[in-house]
Amino acid sequence: MALRTEELTFSLGPQHPSTHGVFRAMVTIDGERVVHVDPVIGYLHRGTEKIAEWKTYPQIIPYTDRMDYLSAMLNNYCHVGAVEKLLGLEIPEHAEYIRIIVMELNRIASHLVWWGTFLLDLGAMSPFLYAFKDRQVILDLLEEISGARLTYSYMRIGGVKRDATQEWLRRVDDFMDEMVKNIQGYNNLVTGNEIFQSRVKNVGVYDEAFAKRWGLSGACLRCTGNSYDVRKSDPYSLYPKFDFEIPTRTSGDVWARYIIRIEEMLQSIRIVKQAIRNLPDGPFMGKAPRNIRPPKGEVYFHIESPRGDMGCYIVSDGSDHPYRWHWRAPEFANLAAFPAITEGVNIADMIAILGAIDIVLGGVDR
Amino acid sequence: MLLNLTGLLTAPFTWLNLLWMFVEVLVMLVIILIYVMAALYGERKILGHIQLRPGPNRTGPGGVLQPVADVIKLLFKEDVIPAEADVAVFKIAPVIAFVPSFMTFAVAPWAPNVLFTDLNVGVLYFTAVTGITTIGIVSGGWSSGSKYPLLGGMRGAAQLISYELPLVMSILGVVLMAGTANMAGIVEAQQKWWFFFPQILGFVAFFISVSAEMNRTPFDLPEGESEIVAGYHTEYSGFRMALWMLGEYTYIFADGLLCATLFFGGWHGPWLPGWLWLLIKAMIFVFLAIWTRGTLPRMRSDTLMVFAWKFLLPLAMANLIITALVKAAIAGWF
Amino acid sequence: MDDEQHTNEHDESSDTKREEKPSERPPAGEAVGDAQAPAGAPHPESAPTPEAAREASQQRSGRLPESSTSPTTPTSPPAKEGEKQPAAAGSARPAGGARPAPRGAAAPQVPTWIDLEELKRLLGEGVEAVENQWGTPVVTVQADQLLRIAEKLRDDERFRFDFLTTMTAVDWRSYLETVYLLQSYEYPTHHLTLKVSHLDSDNPRVPSVTGIWEAAGWPEREAYDLMGIYFEGHPDLRRLLLPEDWEGHPLRKAYDYID
Numbered sequence: 001m002a003l004r005t006e007e008l009t010f011s012l013g014p015q016h017p018s019t020h021g022v023f024r025a026m027v028t029i030d031g032e033r034v035v036h037v038d039p040v041i042g043y044l045h046r047g048t049e050k051i052a053e054w055k056t057y058p059q060i061i062p063y064t065d066r067m068d069y070l071s072a073m074l075n076n077y078c079h080v081g082a083v084e085k086l087l088g089l090e091i092p093e094h095a096e097y098i099r100i101i102v103m104e105l106n107r108i109a110s111h112l113v114w115w116g117t118f119l120l121d122l123g124a125m126s127p128f129l130y131a132f133k134d135r136q137v138i139l140d141l142l143e144e145i146s147g148a149r150l151t152y153s154y155m156r157i158g159g160v161k162r163d164a165t166q167e168w169l170r171r172v173d174d175f176m177d178e179m180v181k182n183i184q185g186y187n188n189l190v191t192g193n194e195i196f197q198s199r200v201k202n203v204g205v206y207d208e209a210f211a212k213r214w215g216l217s218g219a220c221l222r223c224t225g226n227s228y229d230v231r232k233s234d235p236y237s238l239y240p241k242f243d244f245e246i247p248t249r250t251s252g253d254v255w256a257r258y259i260i261r262i263e264e265m266l267q268s269i270r271i272v273k274q275a276i277r278n279l280p281d282g283p284f285m286g287k288a289p290r291n292i293r294p295p296k297g298e299v300y301f302h303i304e305s306p307r308g309d310m311g312c313y314i315v316s317d318g319s320d321h322p323y324r325w326h327w328r329a330p331e332f333a334n335l336a337a338f339p340a341i342t343e344g345v346n347i348a349d350m351i352a353i354l355g356a357i358d359i360v361l362g363g364v365d366r
Numbered sequence: 367m368l369l370n371l372t373g374l375l376t377a378p379f380t381w382l383n384l385l386w387m388f389v390e391v392l393v394m395l396v397i398i399l400i401y402v403m404a405a406l407y408g409e410r411k412i413l414g415h416i417q418l419r420p421g422p423n424r425t426g427p428g429g430v431l432q433p434v435a436d437v438i439k440l441l442f443k444e445d446v447i448p449a450e451a452d453v454a455v456f457k458i459a460p461v462i463a464f465v466p467s468f469m470t471f472a473v474a475p476w477a478p479n480v481l482f483t484d485l486n487v488g489v490l491y492f493t494a495v496t497g498i499t500t501i502g503i504v505s506g507g508w509s510s511g512s513k514y515p516l517l518g519g520m521r522g523a524a525q526l527i528s529y530e531l532p533l534v535m536s537i538l539g540v541v542l543m544a545g546t547a548n549m550a551g552i553v554e555a556q557q558k559w560w561f562f563f564p565q566i567l568g569f570v571a572f573f574i575s576v577s578a579e580m581n582r583t584p585f586d587l588p589e590g591e592s593e594i595v596a597g598y599h600t601e602y603s604g605f606r607m608a609l610w611m612l613g614e615y616t617y618i619f620a621d622g623l624l625c626a627t628l629f630f631g632g633w634h635g636p637w638l639p640g641w642l643w644l645l646i647k648a649m650i651f652v653f654l655a656i657w658t659r660g661t662l663p664r665m666r667s668d669t670l671m672v673f674a675w676k677f678l679l680p681l682a683m684a685n686l687i688i689t690a691l692v693k694a695a696i697a698g699w700f
Numbered sequence: 701m702d703d704e705q706h707t708n709e710h711d712e713s714s715d716t717k718r719e720e721k722p723s724e725r726p727p728a729g730e731a732v733g734d735a736q737a738p739a740g741a742p743h744p745e746s747a748p749t750p751e752a753a754r755e756a757s758q759q760r761s762g763r764l765p766e767s768s769t770s771p772t773t774p775t776s777p778p779a780k781e782g783e784k785q786p787a788a789a790g791s792a793r794p795a796g797g798a799r800p801a802p803r804g805a806a807a808p809q810v811p812t813w814i815d816l817e818e819l820k821r822l823l824g825e826g827v828e829a830v831e832n833q834w835g836t837p838v839v840t841v842q843a844d845q846l847l848r849i850a851e852k853l854r855d856d857e858r859f860r861f862d863f864l865t866t867m868t869a870v871d872w873r874s875y876l877e878t879v880y881l882l883q884s885y886e887y888p889t890h891h892l893t894l895k896v897s898h899l900d901s902d903n904p905r906v907p908s909v910t911g912i913w914e915a916a917g918w919p920e921r922e923a924y925d926l927m928g929i930y931f932e933g934h935p936d937l938r939r940l941l942l943p944e945d946w947e948g949h950p951l952r953k954a955y956d957y958i959d
Contacts (some may be wrong), residue, residue: 007515008513010513010514016595017595018593032517032521032667032668041940041941042940042941042942042943045941045942047950049951050926050950050951085834086834113889119663120430122663122664123583123584123586123590123662123664124661124662124663124664125413125583125659125660125664126413126416126417126661128417128659129417129418129419130417130418133702134417143772170825189661190663193662193663195584195662195663195665196663197664197671198665198669199664199665199666212862212863212885213862213913213915214914214915215863215864215865215913215914215915226885228885228888230888233888233889234888234889270464293420297610297833297834298833298834298838298893299833299834299836300836300865300881300891300893302754302865309865309883311865311866311881313866313868313879315870323870324868324870324871326866326882327372327870328865328866329453332918333866333915333918333919334918336915336917336918336919340914346667346668347517347593347594347667348587348593348664348667349666351593365941366941
């Protein structure tokens with residue numbers, strides 16, 4: 001005879017230790033088992049798309065920083081890249097290399113935050129501080145080149161704001177060597193831990209068809225065996241010149257997403273080291289018109305953010321500000337699948353799944 | 367402290383004896399409060415060291431006054447009671463949780479004849495009393511009139527049921543070897559060797575179950591921060607919150623004493639006085655508890671249950687059977 | 701307070717200034733053959749023949765003529781070269797000379813993976829316009845044909861657009877337009893923009909594509925929230941980003957957002 005139980009609905013967030021900001025979900029549970037999740041977002045909605053309609057193209061750059069604030073460099077690039085595509089600008093190779101260096105550094109920093117907070121979600125306190133120690137170094141480096149620690153606004157339409165010094169490049173290079181060792185240390189600390197593995201293996205499993213149906217991208221897609229990564233699949237910038245791999249797994253669980261992100265950090269280190277080695281001389285700013293008035297038309301430009309396929313859709317009416325400016329946030333699409341993944345799991349797994357999606361509410365709400 | 371404490375309970379009732387008992391209890395309470403402060407400071411410092419940060423270092427030299435500041439803060443904080451709460455139960459729950467942890471010290475054998483009560487069923491008393499704490503946790507969670515504490519309280523109850531059994535089973539092995547359930551008797555039986563060596567299986571089961579009972583990482587499900595905010599004490603503040611903390615830290619100490627008594631020879635040790643040896647052994651246990659907190663992630667409720675019922679309980683039972691067989695063999699029954 | 705007043709004025713003045721602009725842009729349905737497509741792009745109907753358009757595209761992209769599909773086998777899957785060398789076949793970028801340009805200097809290219817005329821023919825009836833926007837075919841369809849065409853785009857061997865990147869809407873003042881940005885997991889360099897245009901601003905209704913791409917769920921809710929478009933058949937059409945009691949749809953151009 002089944003025990004008569006009563007369902008309980010509670011509000012997870014927006015002030016909750018593991019909702020990474022202001023995500024909120026109305027969770028209906030039966031005992032410890034999740035029956036239904038209804039995500040409530042918008043607490044960080046700042047109407048960036050509306051604001052962008054009133055700003056000139058260069059003025060939008062700082063607003064992109066504040067969307068997915070953990071990967072501001074990549075946001076900058078996505079917007080700037082879309083405008084450059086509209087204008088048909090040619091970017092000096094030197095500038096493009098520096099862009100790749102800072103973007104990949106930012107990717108590592110973003111993954112480090114994810115790594116720390118994800119383990120915090122699982123109840124491990126210490127890795128968070130280890131991750132932030134390394135992230136600190138990256139932030140210092142990015143601060144030195146861009147002047148800001150989080151909201152860089154470093155990209156310019158046509159190039160970058162400032163050139164990288166030899167000293168800076170050398171320090172980045174040294175830190176990359178150190179980072180490889182540190183990631184090995186992380187693996188020794190956490191990845192092999194039995195309790196950790198029991199928390200992530202076979203949790204939140206879905207298959208490739210599911211991921212495609214929901215339009216997932218990033219590690220959330222690559223954990224199912226699909227190797228879709230914009231840097232390789234639909235290359236932008238100078239990524240075809242670099243030698244790196246796209247880590248994939250086939251198990252489709254949280255464990256796979258974890259391992260993929262750890263390996264992505266190593267691949268990013270490879271890219272940064274190659275970029276520093278092969279950095280050509282040249283100007284850091286190309287010839288860009290002073291007054292940016294792209295031709296009429298619409299353009300979609302997408303890049304691989306740490307969280308997946310990030311895109312910028314611009315409708316230009318020929319004036320100096322976009323007629324419509326839409327942002328494709330990967331975490332927005334990935335989070336949309338959250339209720340479908342969590343049906344029937346227990347509360348602890350729900351938290352692990354949410355952590356593995358890697359949401360940044362600034363990006364989800366825009 | 368070095369008085370014949372045992373005599374007091376059996377001595378004829380006089381007002382002077384009552385006063386003495388009161389004074390002794392007060393002294394013990396003060397010792398525990400000092401310990402809790404030291405443990406709070408130690409935990410923050412050790413965790414800080416594990417986590418590559420200095421820990422508290424602003425209040426007093428090296429931050430030693432930090433726990434004092436914390437206690438003052440807790441004492442002067444507003445005592446918030448949620449509107450939905452069942453006020454009477456809400457108020458009494460932390461007391462229910464804390465008092466048993468303090469009661470366990472009654473049977474702690476500090477040195478030969480230095481113990482409050484020389485109970486013949488000391489071990490049984492210890493495990494029975496600790497069970498009461500769960501009632502505090504469940505009622506605290508339920509009476510808060512909030513959903514996260516309710517979940518925390520339920521988790522606490524489920525966890526206790528799962529772990530009380532292997533805990534008692536693993537202790538039974540020691541009791542069998544010592545031939546007594548008297549705490550002092552168990553220590554005396556370890557004159558030659560610690561029970562840790564013959565009872566290694568039992569120790570594994572004991573250590574894990576006792577960590578689970580303390581609600582500490584990796585078994586801190588009832589207060590799993592990232593899942594259910596702070597579990598059963600989410601709605602508590604001020605001094606009631608302090609009582610929960612006090613109970614938690616006192617338990618670590620009490621369980622350390624139990625562990626040292628059962629497996630590590632209690633007061634036995636060279637050179638130093640017996641009570642100091644016991645204290646050192648208990649503090650090593652406290653350090654281990656802090657260390658695991660700094661290094662391990664939290665377990666999931668269902669794996670926790672599976673682990674308790676399918677691994678720990680059989681392990682403790684196997685240990686009990688082996689102990690019984692070996693003891694019978696030595697006694698020449700076969 | 702003063703600041704706010706000032707902003708208000710500024711916004712209003714620029715609003716009126718921009719008010720005239722949409723008239724410059726003809727409705728997408730009439731877009732065929734005018735300055736809508738950037739200069740230099742061979743427009744599907746202005747180009748004399750599909751072959752000529754294709755040749756022009758090959759000249760522009762410089763190399764890899766084999767990466768564009770042969771007109772003789774229109775239904776065959778796209779050439780595999782496109783996958784193996786995604787860099788060269790990347791629709792947005794012509795391969796440069798000795799010094800590779802990160803993004804195309806000659807801005808508007810044509811789609812390399814399909815010919816626009818062919819695309820129009822394959823999609824059948826209901827296609828109002830097919831245009832080229834920086835190498836991405838933009839297909840405007842009638843609302844009642846949206847589901848059929850969307851399903852075809854998803855399932856047809858030739859397209860396999862199984863990845864709805866995002867869905868959004870544009871307010872052209874006199875009418876609204878929904879935009880579906882499609883991609884393919886199988887052929888990641890292929891992009892296609894699907895549009896339903898000329899939606900009545902007062903009562904915009906579009907069939908929901910959630911049945912075809914589940915990924916459309918949240919973006920459609922967002923478009924409902926911010927643009928006020930009703931998606932018929934959406935399983936859960938509620939406001940997404942704004943509170944449920946919010947009035948108006950902020951991304952509309954006419955939205956008065958200063959109280």
